[in-house]
Amino acid sequence: MSTSSTKYLRMTFKSQGGNSMSISLDSPRTDLTAAEVETVMDTIISKNVFSATGGDLASKYDVKIIDKTTNDLYDPA
Numbered sequence: 370m371s372t373s374s375t376k377y378l379r380m381t382f383k384s385q386g387g388n389s390m391s392i393s394l395d396s397p398r399t400d401l402t403a404a405e406v407e408t409v410m411d412t413i414i415s416k417n418v419f420s421a422t423g424g425d426l427a428s429k430y431d432v433k434i435i436d437k438t439t440n441d442l443y444d445p446a
Contacts (some may be wrong), residue, residue, distance in 0.1 A: 370440070370441060370442060370443075370444065371440075371441045372395075372438060372439065372440050372441070373438070373439050373441070374422050374436065374437065374438045374439075375395070375396075375436075375437050375439075376395075376396060376397060376434060376435065376436050376437070377393050377394060377395050377396070377397065377434070377435055377437075378393065378394045378397040378401070378406070378433075378434050378435075379391050379392070379393045379431075379432070379433045379434075379435055380392045380393075380394075380406065380409075380410055380413075380429075380431075380434070381428040381429075381430040381431040381432070381434055382410070382413070382414065382418065382419075382421070382427075382428065382429060382430055383426070383427055383428045383429075383430045384421040384423035384425065384427060385423060385424035385425055385426075385427045386422070386424045386425045387423060388422045388423035388446065389421075389428045389430060390419065390421035390422075392413075393421070397434055398439025401403075401434070403432065406431065406432050407432075408415055410432070411429070414426050414427070414428070414429070419437075426440065
């Protein structure tokens, strides 16, 4: 049995049509600030880096750092 832990940053945007699109990045810095993430999100929107279902990204919707722990209960070996 083993346990693993991972963290990732999930930035969620709304498109012009109202649909959501998320971008996830593994292993965010421990000292990452909300202001830094918002600046990156603003840049992604202003430079039109990605397009989503429903058109170009139009606004920031949500930001989360997610810490996930996985407990492997069965080892087939």
